[in-house]
Amino acid sequence: MNKYLELHSHRKTPEREEVLRAVCGMNCIFTLDDLATNMSETSSFIVSRGTLFQTLNLLEKIGIVVKHLVGHCAHYEFVTIRKSKVYFFCDNCGKMEAFHKAEINQYLDAIRSCKFTVKQPVLYLHGLCKRCERIVKEENNKKSNK
Numbered sequence: 001m002n003k004y005l006e007l008h009s010h011r012k013t014p015e016r017e018e019v020l021r022a023v024c025g026m027n028c029i030f031t032l033d034d035l036a037t038n039m040s041e042t043s044s045f046i047v048s049r050g051t052l053f054q055t056l057n058l059l060e061k062i063g064i065v066v067k068h069l070v071g072h073c074a075h076y077e078f079v080t081i082r083k084s085k086v087y088f089f090c091d092n093c094g095k096m097e098a099f100h101k102a103e104i105n106q107y108l109d110a111i112r113s114c115k116f117t118v119k120q121p122v123l124y125l126h127g128l129c130k131r132c133e134r135i136v137k138e139e140n141n142k143k144s145n146k
């Protein structure tokens, strides 16, 4: 990150370093709110939402995080060696989870050889997370019992 900042005339600030440290500690897909909550619990550093947003965009440009625009808000993922390509997205609560299955990743890689040029083989599966599925079932049961 330091090299990129120097190359693109960005300042290396304590706030950016703290955000990067927090991003590296996130072990799942997160929103800006998740990161802000995590930092308020684990860091004595106070970083504004504007700084968080700008730093996340900078980290995306550098390639340290991947930004997923699904649903109403952006989700971010710290880029690790094992890149996820399949994601579950809950249409009810907006929760997003990576799904790791080698066969699906191989299939998505194979699509690259088709007539269409795939630049980013990513698959988003929309549905309900377990928690929301349970809530919907309970609501349906209440309605049918009336």
Ligand SMILES: [Zn+2]
Residues within 6 Å of the ligand: 090, 091, 092, 093, 094, 095, 128, 129, 130, 131, 132, 133
């Ligand atoms: Zn949900």
